Amino acid sequence: MWNNPARNDWFLLAGFSLVVLCLPLILEPIGAAYPALMQKFCIFGIFAIGFNILFGLTGYLSFGHAAFLGVGSYAAVWSFKLLTMNAIPAIVFAIVCAAAFALVIGYVSLKRSGIYFSILTLAFAQMSYNLAYSVLTPLTNGETGLQLSLQDPRIIDALFVAPQAGLPRVNLFGTYTSGGGYAGFYLCAAALIVCFFIALRIFRSPFGLMLRAIKSNQNRMRYTGFNTRPYLLAAFVISGMYAGLAGGLMAVTDPLVGAERMQWTASGEVVLMTILGGAGTLVGPVLGAAVIKYFENIFSSFSVTTLQGVFGFLPDAIERPLVSFLSLFVGDGWNLTLGVVFMLIVIFLPGGLMEGLRRIWSLFDRRPGGGDKVPAAQTQPAE
Amino acid sequence: MTARNVVLHVADVHKSFGGLHALADVDLQVEEGTTHAIIGPNGAGKSTLLNVCIGRLAPDIGAVVFDGQVITGKQPHEINQMGVVRVFQTPEIFSDLDLLQNVMVPAFAKRDGAFRLNAMRSVATRTDIRDEALHSLEEVGLLGQKGAIAGSLSRGDKRRLELAMGLVQKPRLLLLDEPTAGMSRHDTNSTIDLLKKFKGRGMTKVIIEHDMHVVFSLADRVTVLAQGRIIAEGSPDEVRGNARVQEAYLGGAHP
Numbered sequence: 001m002w003n004n005p006a007r008n009d010w011f012l013l014a015g016f017s018l019v020v021l022c023l024p025l026i027l028e029p030i031g032a033a034y035p036a037l038m039q040k041f042c043i044f045g046i047f048a049i050g051f052n053i054l055f056g057l058t059g060y061l062s063f064g065h066a067a068f069l070g071v072g073s074y075a076a077v078w079s080f081k082l083l084t085m086n087a088i089p090a091i092v093f094a095i096v097c098a099a100a101f102a103l104v105i106g107y108v109s110l111k112r113s114g115i116y117f118s119i120l121t122l123a124f125a126q127m128s129y130n131l132a133y134s135v136l137t138p139l140t141n142g143e144t145g146l147q148l149s150l151q152d153p154r155i156i157d158a159l160f161v162a163p164q165a166g167l168p169r170v171n172l173f174g175t176y177t178s179g180g181g182y183a184g185f186y187l188c189a190a191a192l193i194v195c196f197f198i199a200l201r202i203f204r205s206p207f208g209l210m211l212r213a214i215k216s217n218q219n220r221m222r223y224t225g226f227n228t229r230p231y232l233l234a235a236f237v238i239s240g241m242y243a244g245l246a247g248g249l250m251a252v253t254d255p256l257v258g259a260e261r262m263q264w265t266a267s268g269e270v271v272l273m274t275i276l277g278g279a280g281t282l283v284g285p286v287l288g289a290a291v292i293k294y295f296e297n298i299f300s301s302f303s304v305t306t307l308q309g310v311f312g313f314l315p316d317a318i319e320r321p322l323v324s325f326l327s328l329f330v331g332d333g334w335n336l337t338l339g340v341v342f343m344l345i346v347i348f349l350p351g352g353l354m355e356g357l358r359r360i361w362s363l364f365d366r367r368p369g370g371g372d373k374v375p376a377a378q379t380q381p382a383e
Numbered sequence: 384m385t386a387r388n389v390v391l392h393v394a395d396v397h398k399s400f401g402g403l404h405a406l407a408d409v410d411l412q413v414e415e416g417t418t419h420a421i422i423g424p425n426g427a428g429k430s431t432l433l434n435v436c437i438g439r440l441a442p443d444i445g446a447v448v449f450d451g452q453v454i455t456g457k458q459p460h461e462i463n464q465m466g467v468v469r470v471f472q473t474p475e476i477f478s479d480l481d482l483l484q485n486v487m488v489p490a491f492a493k494r495d496g497a498f499r500l501n502a503m504r505s506v507a508t509r510t511d512i513r514d515e516a517l518h519s520l521e522e523v524g525l526l527g528q529k530g531a532i533a534g535s536l537s538r539g540d541k542r543r544l545e546l547a548m549g550l551v552q553k554p555r556l557l558l559l560d561e562p563t564a565g566m567s568r569h570d571t572n573s574t575i576d577l578l579k580k581f582k583g584r585g586m587t588k589v590i591i592e593h594d595m596h597v598v599f600s601l602a603d604r605v606t607v608l609a610q611g612r613i614i615a616e617g618s619p620d621e622v623r624g625n626a627r628v629q630e631a632y633l634g635g636a637h638p
Binding site for chain 1: 460503
């Protein structure tokens with residue numbers, strides 16, 4: 001099963017793992033080295049890697065992936081409420097539920113392609129979002145959000161552990177993963193590395209080749225003897241399972257889930273992450289996820305005072321207009337910065353950040369065939 | 384009929400688009416192991432006939448029988464899996480993939496069937512598929528460019544790639560839609576030689592062709608279509624001497 005993988009892929013995996021595990025050191029200088037943010041990088045990295053298996057390989061643009069994220073989160077919290085506070089059953093339950101949900105939505109949505117597919121997935125996700133607020137309140141606890149309570153049965157825990165005062169915390173065989181500690185981060189980091197490895201295998205497999213061929217010319221695939229529907233459905237379900245895992249990890253690190261997690265803005269966010277990083281590349285989506293979450297958390301915390309501190313050395317006449325201009329882009333205006341960055345990248349680097357890195361790399365490495373570790377970025381966005 | 388097996392039987396097929404009779408009462412039998420050419424002027428219904436054979440179009444009346452089984456109404460991929468492979472006139476290649484991948488994809492279809500979830504094994508370990516694809520590329524003379532992106536090929540090379548993609552599936556029935564259109568005379572001759580080479584390998588071929596040089600070099604039997612009807616059928620020499628054919632198509636311009 002593991003025979004003869006290209007040696008470059010092992011280097012890529014080793015390098016990726018090293019970077020992820022050393023994130024606390026790497027992010028220290030840019031002020032992002034706290035576990036609660038780093039585990040977000042990992043969780044959204046998983047979400048984006050999964051999304052990229054569908055979008056990057058087959059070209060089918062799903063606008064409803066947040067639904068699977070939400071299903072994963074709800075499933076995980078129900079596992080905490082009914083079974084045990086251990087993270088493993090919750091994660092498994094989240095993946096299984098998201099897969100079942102993706103199978104149903106994918107089966108229907110994949111009857112169409114192109115923009116119609118995107119609209120169908122969007123419609124399903126919005127439907128789930130609205131149902132979570134209304135009819136499904138017994139399952140989702142509506143606007144309040146699903147959370148733990150003292151009355152929960154927790155059947156398995158009740159058998160082995162004596163109940164303690166206060167709400168129990170999510171744990172992984174004794175280590176607490178919720179509440180923003182390093183245990184939560186390392187659990188998410190390990191999951192990210194496993195997910196990256198699986199994605200790497202899929203990219204290099206015959207299955208991945210078929211998905212890319214479907215993106216290139218689906219019609220020809222049919223006359224070449226392939227039944228393309230099961231290939232697409234399998235890619236859709238795998239990608240839904242990644243989203244479910246991401247949702248499950250969100251619950252593992254913070255066992256509270258609201259329906260807004262399924263809203264279309266959340267689905268749009270993963271599209272942005274993937275395109276920003278480079279659709280169809282292996283590392284790109286993770287990079288895109290990290291950049292967006294960094295902007296969301298760090299840029300939004302900059303205030304006018306921070307800017308005044310940075311530009312304090314300038315004469316007043318220059319400093320004041322500069323600070324008031326730049327203040328549009330920080331604090332609540334972080335979305336504006338992100339929008340500008342996204343526009344610049346789509347216009348000048350259609351292959352995303354990975355294309356930028358490749359261009360920089362090729363400046364230093366002029367040998368023919370150098371720097372081809374990552375497959376060429378696909379620039380066309382949808383089928 | 385001779386003792387040979389009829390491998391493809393187009394049985395009384397009728398197909399019309401609006402008021403236009405693209406195919407009218409077409410009855411065609413192709414014997415196993417032969418090369419059967421279909422000629423006719425533009426708009427005679429040749430491409431419609433091929434499209435009916437591979438399941439792209441459904442006939443209004445009649446059926447297509449391959450190897451004793453009715454294939455009308457089957458999905459295109461099912462027809463391909465039975466061994467009926469079409470080489471397209473306008474190249475339908477995977478433009479974003481390289482040449483080797485373009486040929487490996489149909490080779491996978493032949494080996495692994497219409498669907499196989501094979502996600503944890505590397506393509507690189509499938510040396511069987513790779514060797515078949517390389518061999519096929521070598522036969523059409525594109526081995527030297529195996530790493531090139533297919534979309535960047537010249538039109539003639541795309542046609543040759545199409546041919547390699549068809550041949551790698553080792554089809555029982557190969558349907559060729561003007562395989563030499565857009566090729567230089569030199570490439571046309573090498574394509575003829577290549578197709579002749581496959582004659583002994585139990586492959587039946589149906590060729591739609593404008594170029595009479597190709598038809599008379601390859602075909603064992605020729606069917607002439609005009610305005611959706613078969614107006615003549617026979618050996619190349621019989622067809623060449625047929626007065627109606629001269630009038631409808633050849634116009635006496637060719638020997």
